[in-house]
Amino acid sequence: MVKWVRITKTYWFGLFAFGFVLVLLQQLPYLIMPLIPLAHNPLMEMVDKIVLLNLSEKIIGISCVLLTLFLVRENNQQLPLKTRRQKLCFTAALVCLALYYIGWGFYFTGRQTLIIMLGILVTMPPLFYAFIGLWRQLTPLAILGFVFLFVHMANVSVNLLT
Numbered sequence: 126m127v128k129w130v131r132i133t134k135t136y137w138f139g140l141f142a143f144g145f146v147l148v149l150l151q152q153l154p155y156l157i158m159p160l161i162p163l164a165h166n167p168l169m170e171m172v173d174k175i176v177l178l179n180l181s182e183k184i185i186g187i188s189c190v191l192l193t194l195f196l197v198r199e200n201n202q203q204l205p206l207k208t209r210r211q212k213l214c215f216t217a218a219l220v221c222l223a224l225y226y227i228g229w230g231f232y233f234t235g236r237q238t239l240i241i242m243l244g245i246l247v248t249m250p251p252l253f254y255a256f257i258g259l260w261r262q263l264t265p266l267a268i269l270g271f272v273f274l275f276v277h278m279a280n281v282s283v284n285l286l287t
């Protein structure tokens with residue numbers, strides 16, 4: 126973990142190198158999607174119906190990624206897993222990632238139901254980032270992850286259901 130510029134008493138603009146692994150793991154389904162022939166791909170084919178909602182979703186989602194990579198705490202270790210709370214939050218993030226992969230497995234095999242798309246593929250990435258924020262004691266990331274959950278769900282719901 127590298128600290129470059131102090132932002133507040135607690136937070137620094139720096140680099141959380143393991144964050145690249147976490148972000149890559151979350152983005153992995155999108156990287157392999159071109160290799161999998163899909164007869165129908167509703168998530169990639171949906172048309173954005175509310176421009177402001179779509180823009181908000183993109184800004185908040187990108188902000189979660191940026192905070193994961195570049196926001197560090199004054200006293201954080203590279204992989205903080207000392208307390209029960211840290212272990213629980215990190216495990217919750219990994220469970221979200223595992224459920225996300227299971228959801229993509231269903232999606233890639235043609236089971237593209239609303240429950241899978243909205244209940245797994247849309248909800249797990251924001252929860253993943255929220256739990257990373259809780260694990261690393263990054264309150265701004267945790268809050269933004271939960272906000273991302275609602276905005277992401279609203280945007281995709283509007284786009285798929287209308």
